[in-house]
Amino acid sequence: MKDPLDHIGAFKTILNLQQTPDEVICRSFPATFRGVARVWFSKLPASSIENFKQLSDSFIRHFIGGQQHKRPTSFLLTVRQQEWESLRDYVKRFNKAVLEIDEADDQVIMTTFQVGLNNPDLIFSLGKMPPTSMTDLLFKAQKYMNGEVSLTAKGLMGKRKKDETNESHGKKRDRKDSYSETKAGKSSPNIPRKKTNFTLLVMPADKI
The missing domain is CATH 1.10.1200.30 (Retrovirus capsid C-terminal domain)
Incomplete structure (x- = not known):
């Protein structure tokens, strides 16, 4: 029984439209029970219920814990x-x-x-x-x-999702690599160029 208040409300709406006497309501209400509600009613002591208000109050007290609370x-x-x-x-x-x-x-x-x-x-x-x-x-x-x-x-859905993910990751990786290269260029000291020594060849003019 998820919502005893809703169950009783629906039952009373139907019976009130027909102006049903209280005694008939008490006898009709158990006919709407199923499962655990029917077991509960069968275990009530004989002559323990005098009117519908007493029956409905007892019913609510027993099943109110099963009432479904709404989320915000x-x-x-x-x-x-x-x-x-x-x-x-x-x-x-x-x-x-x-x-x-x-x-x-x-x-x-x-x-x-x-x-x-x-x-x-x-x-x-x-x-x-x-x-x-x-x-x-x-x-x-x-x-x-x-x-x-x-x-x-067509077997393309998974490929499309994968391509979108790879494209997103590729863009992030490219930005990261570009940033790393820029940072490395700024932080690296200037390396002096190695000088090349040339040996002068002296030859007589008549041999040239």
């Missing part, structure tokens, strides 16, 4: 697409995280989704034509997810 909206900022994670897997993971938080408006959800995004092509597209809603954003993302599927089917 800021939790979405911790969800980021990993370097080797596909866009489809990131979308699934992000949507799962959205279900774990308190209610948040569309704008917050869209912003946090884009903050965690690690797909240059989609980032550029969203920057050029900002989505109007989360549904619109996911519709745009679907195009790039389909593209990843096509690349994966």
